[in-house]
Amino acid sequence: MGLRPLRRFVVLSLCGISLAFFSSVPAQTSAKAKPRTQVSPLWGDLEAGPFRVGFQVLFRMDPSRSYYPANATGANDAAVINGRPIRIMIWYPAATLDRESAGGLPMRFGDYVNIQTEDSRFIEFNQMLRRWDRQIASEQFSGPNAGALAEELMGTRVAAFRNAPPARGTFPIVLHSLGGNDLQQESTVLWEYLASYGYVVVTVPQLGFDTNKPHLSFALPDMRLQQRDLEFALTQVSNLPSAAARRIAVMGHSLGGPVAVLMAAHKKSVVAIVSLDGVLNSTDAIAILKAAKLNPTSVRAALLNMYRTNDYPSDFRLLDSLNQSDRYDLAFSKCSHYDFQNWPLYAVLTKTEDARGARIRDAATGQKIYLTVCRAVRHFLDMIVKKRSSSARWFRGNWRSGLAGNDFVTFHLRERVKTHD
Numbered sequence: 001m002g003l004r005p006l007r008r009f010v011v012l013s014l015c016g017i018s019l020a021f022f023s024s025v026p027a028q029t030s031a032k033a034k035p036r037t038q039v040s041p042l043w044g045d046l047e048a049g050p051f052r053v054g055f056q057v058l059f060r061m062d063p064s065r066s067y068y069p070a071n072a073t074g075a076n077d078a079a080v081i082n083g084r085p086i087r088i089m090i091w092y093p094a095a096t097l098d099r100e101s102a103g104g105l106p107m108r109f110g111d112y113v114n115i116q117t118e119d120s121r122f123i124e125f126n127q128m129l130r131r132w133d134r135q136i137a138s139e140q141f142s143g144p145n146a147g148a149l150a151e152e153l154m155g156t157r158v159a160a161f162r163n164a165p166p167a168r169g170t171f172p173i174v175l176h177s178l179g180g181n182d183l184q185q186e187s188t189v190l191w192e193y194l195a196s197y198g199y200v201v202v203t204v205p206q207l208g209f210d211t212n213k214p215h216l217s218f219a220l221p222d223m224r225l226q227q228r229d230l231e232f233a234l235t236q237v238s239n240l241p242s243a244a245a246r247r248i249a250v251m252g253h254s255l256g257g258p259v260a261v262l263m264a265a266h267k268k269s270v271v272a273i274v275s276l277d278g279v280l281n282s283t284d285a286i287a288i289l290k291a292a293k294l295n296p297t298s299v300r301a302a303l304l305n306m307y308r309t310n311d312y313p314s315d316f317r318l319l320d321s322l323n324q325s326d327r328y329d330l331a332f333s334k335c336s337h338y339d340f341q342n343w344p345l346y347a348v349l350t351k352t353e354d355a356r357g358a359r360i361r362d363a364a365t366g367q368k369i370y371l372t373v374c375r376a377v378r379h380f381l382d383m384i385v386k387k388r389s390s391s392a393r394w395f396r397g398n399w400r401s402g403l404a405g406n407d408f409v410t411f412h413l414r415e416r417v418k419t420h421d
Helices: 109-113 124-139 145-155 188-196 220-237 257-267 281-292 317-321 343-349 363-384 391-401
Strands: 003-010 052-062 086-092 107-108 158-164 171-177 200-203 241-253 268-278 302-306 327-332 411-421
Touching: 003 241, 052 188, 086 124, 086 171, 086 188, 086 220, 107 109, 109 124, 109 145, 109 158, 109 327, 124 302, 145 281, 145 343, 158 188, 171 220, 188 200, 188 327, 200 220, 200 281, 220 241, 220 257, 220 281, 241 257, 241 363, 257 281, 268 363, 302 363, 327 363, 343 363
Parallel strands: 052 158, 171 200, 171 241, 241 268, 268 302, 302 327
Antiparallel strands: 003 411, 052 086, 086 200, 107 158, 327 411
């Protein structure tokens, strides 16, 4: 007989039960180096993996598209007029030598915002991104001390070392599609964390079609544009000696969720999808992917769907149609949309409350939610991309460590696996 989906639904709470079933995966030898303790004040109690974290930026021009009009100020170079500039940020496993001898410049959070380039084709473009980056980072804070709090964040040590020599070997690529019209600092802790466990993490800005439409809308053409930018970045990063493009993962926050599904349907090398409150449960996402004429059987990558149960109703028609994809649903209650990004970490760092989530939970709870999200993503990728059975065991019960308590969040896992008769 043919392939038939078998559904198993298990609900876990903090006082919960063990998983009745979990798909087994082949064991894989883990790195021998001992995990390191906290590497940045933003990390909370996250335990770093065996690798140092390297960081680099690539500026590339996609000659197949244009971004600037022919009369754009400062864009006199024909290569600028006839191309679409893409800024590619990369977090990667770096050599694990002693810090003083391994090379690479230690970084502060402000270094993620104040990116520099000496390439004349990208100077004006980069200045625009820097202004935008700075504005987004400062939006965390309000009141008379907002400027000082933003500067405290900018001066905070992060885990990455700029241009550190890469670790030996090749590592899976993880592409991240950002939330609506974000640039590239929304989930730096998650990206650093994954790099420390042996992943090459790649992000690009969410940019509109041209300078006359600099922002994206929640519409199919805009999702396709972001998809194309990520695919262009993938071709560039795949040329790096430490990046392995055979089995890749795509993550998406908010409207980045549909982008991740579109990429998985288009590229067979995508074996894992992570939706960080990626609106895949929403009627808007269903409408977009229906307009894309998404063939549900074309999505074969395993899907980790993390979402809030508060603030908006969930519609699972789209997800339920993906009957060729193993699916893991992790549902959080009393949770902010921004708890799937760095935002609560900034509030804890500066001993303030995050206005985005204060009506739902306190900042410390938001931090614990986000750090649990980081751990869940890492173990999901280890289980699916690296086929590590130890990460399957994590889902059986270890995820409960570090959560804030049942008064703030419940944790559900809904698993669907494929079977043959």
